[in-house]
Amino acid sequence: MLREITLGQYYPVDSVIHKMDPRTKLFATVIYILSIFCFRGPIGFVAITAGLIAVIYLSKVPFSFMVRGLKAIVFILVFAGILNLFMTPGRELISIWKFTVTYEGAKSASLMLFRMIYLIIGTSVMTLTTTPNQLTDGLETALKPFAKIKVPVHEIAMMMSIALRFIPILVEETDKIMKAQMARGADFESGGIIKKVKSMVPLLVPLFVSAFRRANDLALAMEARCYHGGEGRTKMIPLHYEHRDKVAYVVVIVYIVLIFILRKFA
């Protein structure tokens, strides 16, 4: 029933991208996101697309999985696209009744759509190829320098990994409670908005109770293992760069240079 959520879900296959150090992937993702917001002209677009296709191909994750993340934002995409298309002043392109599509509007709408879609797909590649634990590990190490200015990096990373770990548990729990209440004749679908909200009570109350219970249990378990925060804590699997990460960094740097050149001359 609720197993369809993919945003932030790991897809277990064996590929070069999966094996890469999370820090490398984080760096590459940041560069990628910057590049989709500062490229210029069709040649830049081709370069980004080529890069994205290459990474998707290397990751061995079915393309349909990456597109699934888009479903959630289809409405936003359509809405923003239409606003951009009709509300941007400029040279007239087509005019239908009271609405005019301008040349500038079409350009900014397509640019925005492209950026949103590429942003979602690109970050999906990251989350589909990296386990939540690796991801937070990578973040923690990458943000280490900020600990010097009293940013609680370890705590943030810990909170993130717990939150991520709880998503599938809560999804499963929701599924279970939903089924249990449906077995008692609960109806989550029909009726107007007030009836629908009311019908959520038998689902939400047990869900919150169980979330608190789990949080409590986890806190106890952490305490029983003498957890006391990040100071002096070592990693079971320390991160270290392999040959493929060096290659990846070179590729990413070449990519930056390429996008920069294309931006200058296109």
Place this chain on the structure above:
Amino acid sequence: MSLILDNVSYVYSQGNAYEKKALDGINLKIEDGEFIGIIGHTGSGKSTLIQHLNGLLKATDGKIYFDGEDIYDKDYELRDLRMQVGMVFQYPEHQLFDETVFKDVCFGPRNQGLPEKDVQLRGYEALKNVGLNEKYFDVSPFELSGGQKRRAAIAGVIAMKPRVLILDEPTAGLDPRGKDEILDMIAANHQRYGNTVILVSHSMEDVAKYVDRIIVMDDGKIKYDDEPREVFKYYKELEKIGLAAPQVTYLMNDLRENGYPVSTDVTTVDEAKSAILKLFKIQT
């Protein structure tokens, strides 16, 4: 008047990396008024199987008939089926939500669309039947002890008076006494109303005493489907799939191997006791 499963298969997350076949060609006929135990190791597919019986999961392949009607038919109301086939999930106390125990138990009957008077009557009767003291009726379900919560939650399903009552590990996490009390209570209700009861468990010991038919699941398939005494004859095969026959089965078999001609056909401690006493009366 029965439940029939015709070649039912179920695959989890079909078509991606998490794909897993949970049920594989299940054929089953459950008659009215039977008391059945479904036994299987963790992951054998027993929980998946029972969720098909009230239409919470839809089989990827095969058909299910309730009272001769195909439940996957377009016109079939699955909500009505769920009123007829009541289901108590594992750790049912996790589904309690209402302000008072009594209100929570009334949730099911109210969803059935009964008049308010009948709803309350049903709730009261169910709570009495599960043996919960009247002083707990108006307290919050979250204030009850573990065993009491379990009773209240089971009452919530019993109150709907389902013709088929399915219980998934109703004794999980209870102490031995609580276990016996819950099972005795279920058996007493079965006696009183003559409804079909399906008890899911991984412990033969719990089930042997009560049921008249045992279905053993292994790896998504039905391995044995027979009376308890017949199933327990395969106690060596049962061990191979991570299950065990009741301790008395082992005792009687050991006695027999050591030259005491007792019947190995017993399933409960009481039967074993009388069989052994009988033997000694003959010998001394």
